[in-house]
Amino acid sequence: MKIKLENVRLAFPTLFEAKTVNGEGEPAFSAAFLMEPNHPAVKKINDAIEVVGKDKWGAKWPDIKKGMVKADKTCLHDGDAKAEYAGFPDNLYVSSRNKTRPLVIDRDRSPLTAQDGKPYAGCYVNASIELWAQDNNYGKRINASLRGVQFHRDGDAFAGGGAASEDEFDDIAEGATADDLV
Template identity: 55%
Template sequence: MKITLTSVRGAFLNLFEAKTVGGEGEPRHSGAFVIVPGSENAKKLAAGLTAVAKDKWAGKADGILKDLKGKGRVCYREEPLSKDGEVYDGFEGMHSLNASNKARPLVIDRDKSPLTAADGKPYSGCYMNVSLELWAQDNQYGKRINATLKGVQFVKDGDAFGGGAPASPDEFDDLGVEEEEGETADICG
């Protein structure tokens, strides 16, 4: 089931280069996204989890989904992103979504032009639109509901998480052009 989230903040972004998580598994492009409780994005995700579960497990969907949520085996969690009880910067009082893809997702700017890592955006803390696909897993690795990250579109700047944004030229003074020492000497004699 395809879902597009609007103007969400991203964190732990690996959009341009696939990386492993904690040195385990296959390298993936990935991101964690801040979801405001009660927002349209939260409603879309909750409805999406239910729809995907019903498609996969039919009459058993409600029980399986409840079990998966209890075990943290769903991509969208109605709780802040945390590790060892410490809530990550920007996720305080928020919900969280994790999405990944082995293939590089589409990464575009506001005008739909392609972005590269050298552009310095998107970065952790900025706002972006996110295209993803929810799907149910039921195989030898167990049951889950996952999100495949299809693409992101930079929307606007936000406070960077962990200093992730590059410096702006506005942060520096214009020093003008300075002549190098000895440049004015007449060497022709």
């Protein structure tokens, strides 16, 4: 089930080059999306989990859901479990991944590349995800597939900071010598 998350905070983005987790498994694109517990997206996600679970497991869903929630086997997680990371405490987050590169666009829907410097960890984005039910040798889960990310607005970067601004440098276009810069 496809849903759009609006104005959520981006964390751990791997949007332009697929990577493995700790060098294991197949490379994938991924992102986490942070939101306050009262954010409108939380209801959308919970409703989608309910629909996907009922579609997959029918009358067994209520019992399966209890086990999933207890074992943290849905794509919606309590950020306090990752309290060591900036932005996670007191929030919820959706974890998403995909082997296929997601669409990554700017506010005006123009394509973005890694060289554009956005989106970045800590900024706010709109995201398209698709929830799906997993029932295989690896267990039962409700996962989120990452479909696309749209840069929404700047936020405080979580790690690594952003690019420097022009204001951090002097204008040395004319008349400056190497001695002036020492």
